[in-house]
Amino acid sequence: MFHRILLAATLATGPAVAQEVPFHPFDEDLARVGQLLFYDPILSGNRNISCATCHHHDTFSGDALSLGIGEGGRGIGRKRTAGEGPDAIRKRVPRNAPALWNVGAKEFTTFFHDGRVSHSDAYETGYDSPAEEWLPQDMPTLLSVQALFPLTAQFEMAGNTGENEVIGAVQDRIDLGWPILAKRVRTIPAYGAPLAAAFDLASPEDVTIRHVAIALADFMNSEWRSFDSAYDLWLAGQGDLTPAQDRGRSLFFGRANCASCHSGPLFTDHDFHALALPPFGPGRTRRFDPVPRDVGRMAETDDLEDAYRFRTPSLRNVTLTGPWGHNGAYPTLVGIVRHHADPLAALDAWTPALSGLPKADWLAAIDFVIQSDTREMARVRAAVDIAPVALSDAEVADLVAFLHALEGGDSRYGRLGIPDAVPSGLEVER
Template structure:
């Protein structure tokens, strides 16, 4: 998922800094090997029918290629994924676009999720401020490890619905009650048990494996597998290798008149802050008990602060060409359309049509997918919360900015060191 826009204040003069291997957390290779298998193993899901890789697959640049994912109950991968049928069919779409995984092991990463609901903190005595609050276990070695635990407890992502399996039932009572069940599933598979004993110094017997080791293993894999910083732009930074002419013009616009750098700055091309950019609204939204409208209020959903309404985290632009559709809800399947929106959000919002997204048809959700657009008051609210100053860009200038964004794609981005395993210890099928 990528985002580009000109903020309403002056841009900093500095250009993005280069990345080196020393900028990343030093994860253990044996733990990463366990994480690779778990990432593709459906044993982590309530009904054992979906894995982390379903929405973050190697073949799809670490995402799923959909605006809003088809989660638990669906069949297949990416744009070809179907919503299931009968009792197993999906009940709603995943409310937000699957975030990209690139460079999440970088030491500067300090916030996770589109709304930033996971950050380092001493508030609860476990190192993190998270949706699990004091029930998040201690011992998670990184923000990435903490993040890895939450998709397993999300009903429409991996857990399933109440009554379908014991994990979904446990989550319904309290989020942390599901994690011991998942850990037992994993450690009682002999191959996993042996690998954990070998990879973790403090684990002497498989029975000692908890969700903490599972989270740390997943983080070791994600943090190493998706580290990538060998793009043409990196060659430009490190070696002075000139960019192609269009990309160079786009670079000057990006760091100059278009002011994209105001929010897409630093080595990862993100300020990791939150901004309202008036993306067209659709899908189920992230409803709350006291706010049942099918809308997504973004950061405000985590802070309950009206100042944060409709603001979403600025994502990294590294390898952005590989992570379509774009925006927190995947409103644009084409990078050029996303750049055009960020240059003039309200004009693009007013001319947006559903065909610009990548939203597979789910007939029984047709009446709900765009119902929020009929709420005139809500549409006015979303348009009013805007942190973007329009920038006049010609079609040629938009093309040049896209050319620059293409120069942020790593030369080895599609050749990951570990890749997709052919089999997993549970024996479940690997997509």
């Protein structure tokens, strides 16, 4: 299964060529089960948060926050709060919730901002992941592997120590929480029966977390595909770009050098780059690291050359999925474009007021403490992979106009959408 689109092959004035975008196949019945599971809080330790909380249709598969509010929060999108009382969050999710556009494409070879889920033979599972050798066997796609890990993350969906049996099991070993969640699912007839039928199992008792993850992946794969933007129509000779979008296109593929990283039909090279984005929040620290920092790809590879490098995001529907940056440092597209044009000048000019952090007074002491660590800030400044490009205000505006040309049409609302209810009977967040 693939989408055929037209792609500008060289500079903006160069030829357009046909290019196929292969996707992994999906099962329609499984995708519909996956839709329900995606919106069902049954997959969280405390049954109070779903995958959709941070990847909702109303916020175009993101959450509209700089740093996510997971377990303990209330509401969705910009209205989400950090909770209150004993149920309040104990830590912000350290990175921006990535959008899910076209994640079923076969060209995705890593997931998460640091690429910690990838193809590998290191553990004899076919994948390198936080589960190492304890990953379920015979996972069919990288997307299905990725779907497993928010379920086991304490501050995302699993819950805090002592709150439920899932987090208790996960803290012993990462894979021990999955059987608990699988049992919750298979004992609900509206899940157990269709999953058993889809996988030709003897009975619902044979449903495991592997089957749950595949259903989630089939939903994500089929739900958020977007190739109906103004740019696609223009390439196909079926529409026009505005003058500003056309000027922005010339800059994007030309002097602004955006396409050196945001290349191909999905506008990403799937590689990792250091941009000196301003750090804040709790950081994604390693077990031995007490400093609230995020070293990006290096946390996965342990290679100093990868320090502060993060995966290049796709730019399809980028206009819909702010704030922007791996930590949502910029609330506007103008801001993130200007940062790319001159990373160090933008880093110096950035202020905490630009961050979109729901109020949590009990976390305020650490929200921006990393900014006062002069050595860490110096390391961030020293790791920059892109050269400055002088852009006028008008040119920045034209680049932003071109990014709007990458916004999908009807596809931006998804395919199946939000279910009216879920089989567990728990609340569907809206």
